[in-house]
Amino acid sequence: MAFHAEKKLLILSVLLFIVIFIVGIVIYDDYGLSTDEPTERTSSFVNLKFILRKVLGEAAVPDPLKNYPELETYLDNEYGVLLQMPVALVEYFSAFSLDSQTVYKIRHLWVFLNFYLAAICFYQMILKRYKKRLPAILGLIFLVLSPRIFAESFYNIKDILFFSWFLISLFFLERFVFSPSVLNAVLLSVAVTIAANTRVVGFLVLLFPFLYLFALWLQKKIPFGRLVMLSIVFILVSGLLWIAFLPMAWQDPIFFIKEVIAEFSHYPNIVGELYLGNLVQSDHLPWHYSFVWLGATTPLFYCGLFLVGLIFQLISLLRKTDDFAAAFFDAAMIFCFFIPILLVIVMKSILYNGWRHLYFVYGPFLYIAVSGVAGLLGSGKRIVRYGFLGAALISCFLTIAWMIRNHPYQMVYFSPLFSENAKDLFSKDYWYLSEKECLEFIAAVDSDERIVVSGDSEDLHRNLAVLNPTDRRRFAPQYHGYGGTPSKYYIFNYTHTSGDEKSVPYYRPVYHVRTEQMKLATVFQREPMQGFWGSEHIRAVRSATNPELLSNLYDGDENSAWKISSGETGRFEIEIEFDEMVAFSGVTFYSPSSGDGFPRALSVYTSTDGKNWSPVEILYDGKMDYVIFPVETRYLRLENETYFSSKPWTIAELFFHQ
Numbered sequence: 001m002a003f004h005a006e007k008k009l010l011i012l013s014v015l016l017f018i019v020i021f022i023v024g025i026v027i028y029d030d031y032g033l034s035t036d037e038p039t040e041r042t043s044s045f046v047n048l049k050f051i052l053r054k055v056l057g058e059a060a061v062p063d064p065l066k067n068y069p070e071l072e073t074y075l076d077n078e079y080g081v082l083l084q085m086p087v088a089l090v091e092y093f094s095a096f097s098l099d100s101q102t103v104y105k106i107r108h109l110w111v112f113l114n115f116y117l118a119a120i121c122f123y124q125m126i127l128k129r130y131k132k133r134l135p136a137i138l139g140l141i142f143l144v145l146s147p148r149i150f151a152e153s154f155y156n157i158k159d160i161l162f163f164s165w166f167l168i169s170l171f172f173l174e175r176f177v178f179s180p181s182v183l184n185a186v187l188l189s190v191a192v193t194i195a196a197n198t199r200v201v202g203f204l205v206l207l208f209p210f211l212y213l214f215a216l217w218l219q220k221k222i223p224f225g226r227l228v229m230l231s232i233v234f235i236l237v238s239g240l241l242w243i244a245f246l247p248m249a250w251q252d253p254i255f256f257i258k259e260v261i262a263e264f265s266h267y268p269n270i271v272g273e274l275y276l277g278n279l280v281q282s283d284h285l286p287w288h289y290s291f292v293w294l295g296a297t298t299p300l301f302y303c304g305l306f307l308v309g310l311i312f313q314l315i316s317l318l319r320k321t322d323d324f325a326a327a328f329f330d331a332a333m334i335f336c337f338f339i340p341i342l343l344v345i346v347m348k349s350i351l352y353n354g355w356r357h358l359y360f361v362y363g364p365f366l367y368i369a370v371s372g373v374a375g376l377l378g379s380g381k382r383i384v385r386y387g388f389l390g391a392a393l394i395s396c397f398l399t400i401a402w403m404i405r406n407h408p409y410q411m412v413y414f415s416p417l418f419s420e421n422a423k424d425l426f427s428k429d430y431w432y433l434s435e436k437e438c439l440e441f442i443a444a445v446d447s448d449e450r451i452v453v454s455g456d457s458e459d460l461h462r463n464l465a466v467l468n469p470t471d472r473r474r475f476a477p478q479y480h481g482y483g484g485t486p487s488k489y490y491i492f493n494y495t496h497t498s499g500d501e502k503s504v505p506y507y508r509p510v511y512h513v514r515t516e517q518m519k520l521a522t523v524f525q526r527e528p529m530q531g532f533w534g535s536e537h538i539r540a541v542r543s544a545t546n547p548e549l550l551s552n553l554y555d556g557d558e559n560s561a562w563k564i565s566s567g568e569t570g571r572f573e574i575e576i577e578f579d580e581m582v583a584f585s586g587v588t589f590y591s592p593s594s595g596d597g598f599p600r601a602l603s604v605y606t607s608t609d610g611k612n613w614s615p616v617e618i619l620y621d622g623k624m625d626y627v628i629f630p631v632e633t634r635y636l637r638l639e640n641e642t643y644f645s646s647k648p649w650t651i652a653e654l655f656f657h658q
Contacts, residue, residue, distance in 0.1 A: 009133035013123070016137065020119065020144055024112045027154075029105045030408040032436030033466045034155045035459055037104060044081040044088035046074045050247050064096040071248055078256070080197030082245045083161045086110065100465040101472075108154045111161060115153035118164035119143055121171035122363065128174060129326060130374045138392060139370040142305075145399045147413035148297050148354075149362060155433070158198060159356045165195035167363040169205045170336065176209055177329045180216070185209065185230050189237035196238075197245045199360070201340065208332045209234060215328065271352045274427040274496050282352040287345045293355040294365070296418040296426065301395035302369050303415075309372030310334070330371070337364035353430045406515040409434065414517060423500045423518035430495045432459030434513040434521040436466055438491045441511045441523060443471040446488075454480035454487035481623025484595035484652075485558065486588060490524040505586065505620050505627045506657065531584060534654035539579040545572050553651055558590055563597060564648035572649060576636040577610065585630040586620075586657035597650025598623040599640040606633035613637060627657075 050071035052060045071077050081088070087110050091098055098106075122143055127136040144150055152160050172188040188209060195202030213230055216222045243249045249256040272279045275289060295303055313330050321327050340361050344351065351357050376388040403410050412429055414422035422428075435455065442451060451474050453460070461477045480490055490507055494500045500519035502509075507524035514520060534554035541550040545564055552560040553574075564572055591597040602621070605613040613635075620627035640649050 006133060009137060013133060013137055013140075016140060017120065017123075021116060024116060024154075025109075027408065028109045028112050031108060031151070031155045032408075032431070032433030033104055033459075033463045034157070034431040034433060035462070036158050037107060037155065038462055038465070039076070040081070040084055040157050041088070041103070041107070042068065043074070043076050043079060044084040046071050046077070047081045047247050048085065048088050048092060054247070054250070062092070062096065065092075077248045078246075080246050082194060082197040083114065083165070084157065099469055101468060104466050107157060111157055112154050114161055114164040118167040118363075121168045122366070125171045125174050126367070126370050128178065129329065130370075132374070132377075134377060135370050135374045138373050139366060141396055142302055142366055142369065145396055145403070146298065146302070146362070146366075147399065147403050147410035149359065150403065151408065151410035151413075152356070152359070155431070156356065156359075159359045162195060162198040162202065163359045163362065165191065165198065166202055166205070166360040169195050169202065170333070170363060170367075173205055173208055173332065174329050177212055177325045177332075180209075180213065180222070180230060182230065182233060185233045186237055189234050190241060193238045193241040193245060196242060201360070203238070204336065204339065206234060206238060208328075208335075212328055215324075219324070270350065272496060273352050274425070274498060277425050277498055279496065282350045283348070285348075285351060289351065290341050290344055290355050290358055293426075294358070294362075296414055296422070297354065298365075298415060299395060299399050300415045300417065301391065302366070305369035305372040306365055307372075308375065309368040309370065311372075312375040313368060313371050333364040333367045337361045337368060354427065402516070409513075409515050409520060412515055412518065412520065419517045423494070424498050428495050428500075428518060429493060429520040432457060432463065432493055432495070434493065435460050435463040435491060437513045438511065438521050438523045439463060439467055439475065440471070442489050443467065443474065445510075448488075449474060450476055451489065452476045452478065452483065452485075452487045453489040453491065454478045454483060455491045456480055456493065459493075460491055478595065481598060481625070482595040483624075484591045484593045484597075486526055486624060488526050490526075491521060492524065493521045494519055505622065506588070506625055529588075529655060529657065531586075531655060531657040532582070534576075534656070537578045537580065537582050537656075538576055538654075540577045542575045542577075543573065550574075553654060556653070558652045559592065561592055561597070561650050561652040563650035568648060571639060571641045573637055573639040574651075575610075576638070576654075578634055578636070581608075581632055581634050582656070583630065583632040584628075584656040584658050586625065586627040588625050588655040588657070589651055590624070590653040590655070591650045592652055595624075596647040599638075599649055601641040602626065603639040604628055605637040605639070606631050607635040607637070608633060610635045 045065055045068045049061055049065040049068055052065070084107075087103075087107050090106055091103060119140060123136045123140045126139045127133060130136070149160070149163070153164075169188065169191040172184065172191045176184040176188045189206075192202055192205045195205070210231060213222065213227045217224055217227045243253045246256070271282050273282055273285070274280075275285070276292070280286070313334060317327055317331055340358060343349070344358065373388075373392075377385055379385055402413065406413075409429070411431065411433070412422075414426070418425065439453070439460075442453060453475055455461075455477070456479070464472050464475055464477060467475075478487060480487065486506070490504060492502050492504065494502070500514075502522060504524050506527055506529070508527050509522050510525045511523040512519050512521070533556070535556045538554040541553055543550055543562075545568075546562060549562040552562045562574075589598060602618065604616040604618060604626075606616055607613045616631055617629040618626055619629060
């Protein structure tokens with residue numbers, strides 16, 4: 001009976017892997033473009049250019065690569081790109097003829113394939129440890145039904161590639177622990193070095209084979225000579241491969257290692273992060289940041305199993321056991337989970353975008369959770385076994401149902417304890433993947449050949465790369481408020497906004513990208529303007545600065561403008577006289593196409609006689625668009641302090657909103 005049960009579980013395992021692979025192949029191109037992807041693509045080309053030049057000579061560098069920076073002066077030259085080189089080579093051997101949409105589809109597929117390999121290793125790792133397929137099957141299901149990890153396994157080309165190879169390294173660590181041979185030492189060294197090429201913390205795994213060998217020697221299970229020999233294998237293989245995998249290290253490995261250590265010790269990226277309802281800086285995170293993010297974004301059932309598994313493992317470690325290899329590996333998994341998090345807390349490391357820099361601890365987290373699975377399944381009480389299986393079935397069903405309903409935005413999953421208030425507490429779509437759907441909506445409903453669309457970040461421009469070429473060419477992207485003239489559409493992302501409600505003066509919401517829990521982004525469309533142009537009611541304009549250009553403010557020509565001369569700084573003012581009393585509640589500044597000339601520090605005053613002036617409250621500052629407390633006036637004074645002399649105040653036309 002047991003044989004037939006194991007055979008059925010083997011068939012189930014194979015079917016699960018087939019289903020996972022098919023699902024990945026079907027949906028890998030559903031996701032938008034994450035922030036890191038273009039940067040990592042650039043880094044891979046910079047390294048490829050360096051390799052071609054060093055190995056084959058200058059003539060081997062194709063023209064498209066010549067436009068990329070030199071590796072020696074490249075800002076991110078200390079980061080490895082070994083795992084991205086295969087997809088860079090796909091572009092190289094296709095003579096860089098692939099469209100950007102195709103390029104990023106290939107990259108998404110590549111990230112998934114690495115994750116898929118890691119899933120196989122995770123399954124085998126559990127199977128070897130517990131020698132039963134059911135815990136391995138459940139571990140595999142929990143890994144794939146981890147909504148955030150699953151979604152990011154298609155586009156997160158740094159953290160998930162590292163997560164995958166860190167997990168693969170643990171697989172080979174287990175193989176070495178159970179069979180400390182030279183071959184397993186070499187395989188472990190290779191896997192660890194591949195992982196460390198992405199993030200140097202991958203070398204953490206190498207701590208454990210040294211400790212294990214030392215423990216075996218103390219127990220007189222191996223001679224001292226074998227300890228030394230295997231240690232040398234680890235040091236030589238991992239050291240030589242690490243240098244070989246990092247082209248920047250080829251010329252002076254020692255100096256490069258010092259530079260890498262210095263860089264990672266003082267990582268400079270300081271950003272704001274919405275955490276528990278407050279915007280906190282990435283260099284001043286509370287100690288509980290990592291634990292809360294992990295717990296808030298992981299299904300509750302897995303968290304419960306982790307606690308149960310941790311208790312089982314600690315109890316097991318305190319007992320005397322003949323299976324030292326299994327006990328050591330269990331302890332290693334506990335350390336692999338807790339050490340990185342504790343180091344982050346103690347060293348006050350800079351984290352941002354949730355806990356993505358610590359995704360690699362999720363493999364050990366699930367391993368410990370599976371220890372809870374094994375313990376519960378091994379219970380002598382049937383009610384415990386079947387109760388657990390029933391709870392597991394319900395949890396998996398609820399999780400996969402949520403993932404399907406909210407595809408492709410599984411990356412904003414929050415567990416039921418946090419889901420109701422998550423939109424107020426945490427950063428949301430910090431990869432700005434929802435920009436893709438927003439752009440696709442606009443392209444579908446707007447037939448204009450040129451569509452001006454604005455956003456608040458570079459990610460809007462990036463996501464154009466994954467649209468089809470026909471739609472991509474129709475868009476003219478700009479930063480909101482910087483375009484010189486108002487954009488027809490404005491895409492707002494709620495990532496760092498507490499809540500998911502947003503109103504934008506002179507725009508109306510026409511489309512929302514959302515999950516069941518929250519809005520991720522909103523498309524706003526410019527409303528028909530109600531009011532009057534300056535040319536309709538302005539009688540005269542006075543200013544001590546470039547008075548000969550003042551008529552350009554209201555001549556009806558957006559190509560002619562009044563502006564402060566380049567290099568001037570200080571406070572400047574313009575006094576406008578209308579031909580009659582006029583009422584308005586806002587003003588839009590039009591400037592030439594560069595869009596850099598918006599006022600940097602605007603103050604507004606009104607007067608009925610041109611002598612006695614009263615300040616007007618500015619209710620909204622949108623760089624080009626301003627909402628003020630409604631006024632009725634004959635005279636208007638606009639004062640502006642210019643902080644950037646290279647981008648002086650420039651006005652082509654004025655529109656007054658009523």
